[in-house]
Amino acid sequence: MNMLVCVKQVPDTTEIKIDPVKNTLIRDGVPSILNPFDGYALEAAARIKDQNPESKIVVITMGPPQAQAVLKEAIAIAADGAYLISGRSFGGSDTLATSYILSQAVKEIEKKEGKFDIIFCGKQAIDGDTAQVGPEIAEHLGYPQVTYGLEAELKEDQVIVKKETEEGAELIGVQMPCVLTFTKPAWDPRYPTMKRKLMANRAEIPVISDEELTSIDRAKIGLKGSPTKVKRTFVPQKKQGGVIIAEENAEESARKLYRLLGDAGIM
Amino acid sequence: MEAKTKDLWVFIETNKDGSAKNVGLELLTPGRALAGRQGGGLTAVVIGYNVKSAVQAADIYGADTIITVDGPEYQDYTTDAYTHAICKLVEKYGPTSMLIGATNNGRDLGPRVACRLKTGLTADCTSLDIDEESGNVAWTRPAFGGNLMATILCPDHRPQIGTVRPGVFKKGQETERSAVIIREDIPVDQKDIRTQILEVIRDMNEENVDLEGAEIIVSGGRGVGGPEGFEVIKKLADELGAVVGASRAAVDLGWISHTHQVGQTGKTVGPKLYIACGISGAIQHLAGMSSSDCIVAVNKDPDAPIFGAADYGIVGNLFEVLPVLTEEIQKSRKLI
Ligand SMILES: Cc1cc2nc3c(=O)[nH]c(=O)nc-3n(C[C@H](O)[C@H](O)[C@H](O)COP(=O)(O)OP(=O)(O)OC[C@H]3O[C@@H](n4cnc5c(N)ncnc54)[C@H](O)[C@@H]3O)c2cc1C
Ligand SMILES: Cc1cc2nc3c(=O)[nH]c(=O)nc-3n(C[C@H](O)[C@H](O)[C@H](O)COP(=O)(O)OP(=O)(O)OC[C@H]3O[C@@H](n4cnc5c(N)ncnc54)[C@H](O)[C@@H]3O)c2cc1C
Numbered sequence: 001m002n003m004l005v006c007v008k009q010v011p012d013t014t015e016i017k018i019d020p021v022k023n024t025l026i027r028d029g030v031p032s033i034l035n036p037f038d039g040y041a042l043e044a045a046a047r048i049k050d051q052n053p054e055s056k057i058v059v060i061t062m063g064p065p066q067a068q069a070v071l072k073e074a075i076a077i078a079a080d081g082a083y084l085i086s087g088r089s090f091g092g093s094d095t096l097a098t099s100y101i102l103s104q105a106v107k108e109i110e111k112k113e114g115k116f117d118i119i120f121c122g123k124q125a126i127d128g129d130t131a132q133v134g135p136e137i138a139e140h141l142g143y144p145q146v147t148y149g150l151e152a153e154l155k156e157d158q159v160i161v162k163k164e165t166e167e168g169a170e171l172i173g174v175q176m177p178c179v180l181t182f183t184k185p186a187w188d189p190r191y192p193t194m195k196r197k198l199m200a201n202r203a204e205i206p207v208i209s210d211e212e213l214t215s216i217d218r219a220k221i222g223l224k225g226s227p228t229k230v231k232r233t234f235v236p237q238k239k240q241g242g243v244i245i246a247e248e249n250a251e252e253s254a255r256k257l258y259r260l261l262g263d264a265g266i267m
Numbered sequence: 268m269e270a271k272t273k274d275l276w277v278f279i280e281t282n283k284d285g286s287a288k289n290v291g292l293e294l295l296t297p298g299r300a301l302a303g304r305q306g307g308g309l310t311a312v313v314i315g316y317n318v319k320s321a322v323q324a325a326d327i328y329g330a331d332t333i334i335t336v337d338g339p340e341y342q343d344y345t346t347d348a349y350t351h352a353i354c355k356l357v358e359k360y361g362p363t364s365m366l367i368g369a370t371n372n373g374r375d376l377g378p379r380v381a382c383r384l385k386t387g388l389t390a391d392c393t394s395l396d397i398d399e400e401s402g403n404v405a406w407t408r409p410a411f412g413g414n415l416m417a418t419i420l421c422p423d424h425r426p427q428i429g430t431v432r433p434g435v436f437k438k439g440q441e442t443e444r445s446a447v448i449i450r451e452d453i454p455v456d457q458k459d460i461r462t463q464i465l466e467v468i469r470d471m472n473e474e475n476v477d478l479e480g481a482e483i484i485v486s487g488g489r490g491v492g493g494p495e496g497f498e499v500i501k502k503l504a505d506e507l508g509a510v511v512g513a514s515r516a517a518v519d520l521g522w523i524s525h526t527h528q529v530g531q532t533g534k535t536v537g538p539k540l541y542i543a544c545g546i547s548g549a550i551q552h553l554a555g556m557s558s559s560d561c562i563v564a565v566n567k568d569p570d571a572p573i574f575g576a577a578d579y580g581i582v583g584n585l586f587e588v589l590p591v592l593t594e595e596i597q598k599s600r601k602l603i
Contacts, residue, residue, distance in 0.1 A: 013412035132378035139382035144461035227387030250587030
């Protein structure tokens with residue numbers, strides 16, 4: 001199996017604080033991490049490779065030079081090779097433009113690595129939070145997709161994906177080549193071994209720049225090529241004036257809550 | 268694409284039995300307001316199999332026009348068939364904007380449709396308005412796990428599309444049925460549907476975990492202390508006809524399955540009442556439930572951040588508070 005995993009470097013959103021005076025996000029000093037969902041996607045690919053040892057896993061990210069840190073992390077965990085897609089003209093891309101650039105990069109990388117059977121993505125990135133890039137890559141490439149994947153397994157010429165649904169899960173059979181996006185499964189991704197960490201440290205990561213992607217239509221990338229425009233951002237207002245109930249004992253508190261909910265017509 | 272009309276479309280997702288999912292009907296409420304301000308009509312697009320009841324519901328909740336695509340190939344949602352049908356309809360009728368419910372299927376479909384139509388899509392909107400300057404839809408959505416809100420426009424591409432989570436808007440008043448109903452026949456060849464549902468797996472305990480559709484949710488966190496701690500949560504939930512939710516800490520500890528998780532890496536919910544028990548209120552949890560109409564928190568730590576998001580907060584031990592609350596509800600039921 002020839003597998004590609006798309007990963008994104010994201011700020012650790014648990015570490016983001018709000019500037020109480022300016023009411024803006026403080027992003028300085030916030031650590032950058034591998035998007036957690038991309039870790040699940042990488043693990044799903046690694047599990048297929050465990051069963052089919054002749055397989056190959058390539059990871060890519062589009063981002064600034066420092067984004068190669070997540071590629072090294074992915075190599076330390078399970079990837080065999082990596083490419084950084086980086087260029088000024090890519091900046092400001094929305095999901096349509098990002099997925100277009102990534103799909104063009106996939107075609108470029110396939111010239112060296114051969115055609116990919118499965119493209120793995122996270123369900124969503126924890127910064128942009130849109131969950132759109134995976135399906136949009138699939139559409140750009142004309143591939144079928146399965147989203148909300150929990151596990152994936154090969155069976156003859158199909159991939160069988162366990163997909164999370166509102167009611168539980170479904171097993172979906174999908175033809176290859178395809179795009180799969182992954183959400184949080186019941187297991188944790190594997191940890192890198194010492195040996196793989198050393199290997200990742202030494203790995204040379206090829207960069208695909210905007211000039212190298214000659215096939216790309218410049219009108220469709222960057223801020224200009226993006227149909228959506230961010231008009232304004234703001235920090236959400238905290239709810240105020242909640243009622244705190246702290247009576248003599250828990251029973252009194254519970255009864256008071258019940259009365260208040262009744263009075264407010266909620267219960 | 269150019270818009271051919273000023274109409275706004277709402278995609279009505281259907282269930283296997285041909286009934287409408289609530290979120291589509293909910294979206295007719297903001298859809299009506301936006302359509303009016305855009306100077307166009309409100310169209311419900313109903314796709315599925317034997318969808319008579321979904322069409323009726325869209326009519327009752329106020330659509331001016333209903334376009335239906337009804338066929339056996341649409342009984343189960345598939346990306347391929349549904350994308351094909353919607354894009355064909357958009358090409359034919361040219362709406363200026365479109366709303367899609369952000370269910371698992373809606374979030375699978377939205378980006379696929381937007382990409383085929385080469386237009387913009389704003390994900391998981393929590394409020395919708397018209398930008399005064401330009402007349403475009405102003406889509407407002409959370410990002411960075413709920414830490415930041417962004418207002419997004421799609422000025423030069425049509426249709427402008429957004430997805431909206433279930434429960435963010437409420438269904439409107441029922442109206443006299445008066446919609447114009449258009450039936451479109453869009454057959455899809457089986458071989459063009461490249462995915463196949465092989466098996467449906469219900470949640471292990473066969474219990475209801477439709478958190479997105481729930482009116483009341485009772486959630487437990489690390490504070491419940493163990494899998495057996497969820498018994499008091501379940502008792503209260505049963506008494507209220509509520510669905511059980513959980514924090515990620517409780518899920519990660521293996522006390523309850525991930526299908527119950529609420530938050531950034533779980534479900535986003537918007538019930539009428541959300542009762543958080545033994546949950547500290549981390550931003551990733553809040554991201555999934557802060558649009559609930561009423562939030563109740565039970566936590567023994569008076570400084571827990573959950574109280575900052577709660578309408579009613581009890582400082583106390585959940586094992587003492589919940590049984591009394593459950594009992595009070597039981598009592599009142601007996602009186603009726
Ligand atoms: C506040 C804010 C709001 C935004 N809202 C919107 C919006 O509503 N609509 C819109 O179109 N754009 C929006 N954007 C832009 C969007 O965040 C970027 O286009 C971003 O590049 C990708 O979107 P995402 O982070 O949501 O990724 P998602 O679509 O959530 O990512 C899904 C998966 O795609 C892959 N992936 C995503 N980005 C990369 C990458 N750079 N390299 C490799 N793989 C990747 C990963 O596997 C990831 O798990 C917004 C940006 C901001 C800052
Ligand atoms: C990328 C990322 C994504 C995440 N996604 C999610 C998500 O989707 N959902 C989510 O929930 N979290 C998510 N988290 C985790 C989140 O940051 C918190 O760790 C988690 O929500 C904490 O769960 P908790 O409130 O149950 O546990 P804790 O923070 O440990 O809180 C337990 C609370 O219980 C109270 N308590 C203890 N005993 C009692 C008692 N007897 N009676 C009353 N109160 C009691 C304590 O005072 C405490 O406030 C995510 C984190 C990351 C990094």
